[in-house]
Amino acid sequence: MENGELIKLLNSELSIAIAEKISYSELHTQLSDYINQLIKNDFDKLIAYLYRIDVNEEKLKTLLQQNPGEDAGNIIATLIIERQEQKIKYRKQFSKKDTDFDGEEKW
Incomplete structure (x- = not known):
């Protein structure tokens, strides 16, 4: 999967x-650092993000219990x-399905 789309969604x-032209490992490191910062400074915001993202x-x-x-920032x-x-x-899967139908079959 292309990192650019993932990074746009995360941003x-x-x-x-997060810069759009970074490697997956750099992305993971930056995100992990940001999460650790939230754990220390704004835990409520982290919980809200996790809820919104639907983790x-x-x-x-x-x-977290097994490790x-x-x-923790790395796991999250x-x-x-x-x-x-x-x-x-x-x-992508569902938008492709929508294009598989002609105009009359759509609602």
Whole structure:
């Protein structure tokens, strides 16, 4: 998947400014750092973002419990990226289905 589309979505939903021309690992590092900053300084905002992005709460809790020594920002960044990639995939999938019908079959 192209990083540009993912980064645009993250910038929009998280109100951040990540450069569109960076590698996946750089994206993950920047997002992880931003999340760690939110954990320390504005936890309520982080919770609101996770809710808005629709990160699976049970999966998040499980991963945090199973990896107590791991950086929480890293775990959360991975889940956010996975969820955003899933959204992009579904949007493409459903927009393609819409174009498969001729005008008379649409509502």
